[in-house]
Amino acid sequence: MKEELFVSGRNIPNIDPYLNIWHWQIPSYLFLGGLAAGILFFAGIFTILGKDHKMTASVKIAPMIVPFVLILGLLFLFLDLKHKLYFWQLYTTIRLESPMGWGSWVLMIMTPISIIWAASYVREIFPNWDWKFQFLKSFEAWVIKHRLLIAWPMTIYAVILGIYTGILLSAFNARPLWNTSILGPLFLVSGMSTGAAVIMLFSTDHREKKIMGRIDILLIIIELFFIVHLFMGFLAGSEAQINAANLFLRGNFTAPFFAFVVILGLIFPLLLESMELKGFKIPIVIPAVLILVGGLIFRFLIVEAGQITRYLY
Amino acid sequence: MNKIKKDGSTYLNPYFGGVILGTVLLLSFYISGRGLGASGAVKNSVAATVNLVAPKHVAQSAYYSQFAGGDKRPMSNWLVYEVLGVLAGAFLSGIIFNRLKLKVEHSPKISSRRRLLFTLAGGLIFGFGAQLARGCTSGAALSGMAVLSLGGYITMIAIFGTAFIAAWVLRKNWI
Numbered sequence: 001m002k003e004e005l006f007v008s009g010r011n012i013p014n015i016d017p018y019l020n021i022w023h024w025q026i027p028s029y030l031f032l033g034g035l036a037a038g039i040l041f042f043a044g045i046f047t048i049l050g051k052d053h054k055m056t057a058s059v060k061i062a063p064m065i066v067p068f069v070l071i072l073g074l075l076f077l078f079l080d081l082k083h084k085l086y087f088w089q090l091y092t093t094i095r096l097e098s099p100m101g102w103g104s105w106v107l108m109i110m111t112p113i114s115i116i117w118a119a120s121y122v123r124e125i126f127p128n129w130d131w132k133f134q135f136l137k138s139f140e141a142w143v144i145k146h147r148l149l150i151a152w153p154m155t156i157y158a159v160i161l162g163i164y165t166g167i168l169l170s171a172f173n174a175r176p177l178w179n180t181s182i183l184g185p186l187f188l189v190s191g192m193s194t195g196a197a198v199i200m201l202f203s204t205d206h207r208e209k210k211i212m213g214r215i216d217i218l219l220i221i222i223e224l225f226f227i228v229h230l231f232m233g234f235l236a237g238s239e240a241q242i243n244a245a246n247l248f249l250r251g252n253f254t255a256p257f258f259a260f261v262v263i264l265g266l267i268f269p270l271l272l273e274s275m276e277l278k279g280f281k282i283p284i285v286i287p288a289v290l291i292l293v294g295g296l297i298f299r300f301l302i303v304e305a306g307q308i309t310r311y312l313y
Numbered sequence: 314m315n316k317i318k319k320d321g322s323t324y325l326n327p328y329f330g331g332v333i334l335g336t337v338l339l340l341s342f343y344i345s346g347r348g349l350g351a352s353g354a355v356k357n358s359v360a361a362t363v364n365l366v367a368p369k370h371v372a373q374s375a376y377y378s379q380f381a382g383g384d385k386r387p388m389s390n391w392l393v394y395e396v397l398g399v400l401a402g403a404f405l406s407g408i409i410f411n412r413l414k415l416k417v418e419h420s421p422k423i424s425s426r427r428r429l430l431f432t433l434a435g436g437l438i439f440g441f442g443a444q445l446a447r448g449c450t451s452g453a454a455l456s457g458m459a460v461l462s463l464g465g466y467i468t469m470i471a472i473f474g475t476a477f478i479a480a481w482v483l484r485k486n487w488i
Contacts, residue, residue, distance in 0.1 A: 259394045268401055272408075280408050 019307035025080040027299035032073035037162035038195015044155030057203035162188035177244035197288040244309040265294015348456025352449035354396035
């Protein structure tokens with residue numbers, strides 16, 4: 001009797017035949033991170049441009065939620081970790097080629113900045129607030145005096161954070177759907193668009209709403225352009241990348257992607273916002289919520305589909 | 314062509330609206346290979362929800378197990394997406410014709426509450442009937458008649474015939 005021993009390196013649960021390690025935590029974090037980056041970018045850029053008194057919701061009100069959004073996102077990232085108690089090793093292991101290392105440091109810088117920024121406007125938004133301790137009061141006075149000094153790094157780091165949410169995925173060379181450098185700018189623009197949507201929800205000023213609406217229209221058009229180019233790039237690529245694109249063009253993800261992300265999450269809000277500029281009366285909450293839900297579903301689909309795509313076989 | 318109401322809202326000419334609806338039906342057959350439907354989307358949503366809450370009940374039920382349970386994906390259905398489009402389109406039409414506001418349309422002689430209760434009762438009866446008939450006005454009658462199905466014509470006659478009688482019986486709610 002001949003016996004054959006078959007050894008295979010392919011039987012790796014949760015990694016082969018397809019990746020099954022990232023669940024709801026990662027896309028939820030990518031959404032929250034992009035949203036925070038979007039809001040802080042607008043807060044920073046309008047301060048730098050000297051429009052902080054005109055763009056109240058962008059500079060003062062919407063950034064109030066950012067610390068909570070970021071901390072919630074960090075909590076999701078923490079929940080995703082397998083060895084939760086070793087999370088601090090992300091900060092002791094300096095590796096320039098590690099996207100998670102980059103992300104950890106960007107968040108390490110961004111979260112305190114967002115807290116300081118929001119705190120410096122608390123007394124303006126809630127006049128009855130009292131900081132209780134003298135050192136907090138003097139720190140607040142210093143921040144208010146040097147807002148521009150904070151606005152610059154905040155704006156730059158907001159862009160880095162927004163791009164990073166895409167780079168986290170595109171650094172995965174083994175996943176053809178993620179392995180494209182267009183994901184960085186695409187996630188940045190999408191995050192800025194969701195940030196603009198939240199600002200529009202908070203804004204009570206007609207002029208500010210109109211400006212943010214116009215910016216959002218531009219962002220949605222750029223995002224659609226990036227999405228088209230994402231798939232154009234895939235279709236011009238290797239067989240594995242063509243297969244990855246086909247998941248969205250003629251596969252299981254086609255219907256939810258085009259219905260919820262492209263049509264209801266981008267084109268329909270774009271149409272509503274353009275109609276509003278033309279003078280039609282539209283409750284702003286509808287396009288804003290559609291953009292937010294579309295952005296969330298977009299990240300869920302990209303993370304889910306990316307884990308299925310592979311170079312092997 | 315537009316009928317102007319007191320509050321500045323307008324309505325499309327019904328004949329023109331009918332032509333648009335027919336074109337939509339034609340496009341629906343052309344693009345998706347399926348007709349229009351409305352109750353099917355609700356039915357699939359209900360089946361998916363019941364399957365989420367009580368999967369055992371779905372497995373035992375002869376009715377629900379047609380649509381949900383096992384590897385069936387009731388929400389991955391053309392009608393579910395179509396109804397989302399209907400909502401978006403209706404919203405756009407409401408904006409264009411200046412009718413976008415939260416209100417209950419009813420005769421001045423009855424209260425909003427009465428109107429809503431009758432609507433709910435009518436909806437329940439119609440939903441039940443649509444399942445017995447295997448389709449509603451859009452799914453069975455409109456799409457059925459478009460492909461010259463006899464069932465479609467019978468459904469149309471039954472729906473509008475019953476509506477004629479019901480409208481006379483319940484006329485006090487409107488006039």
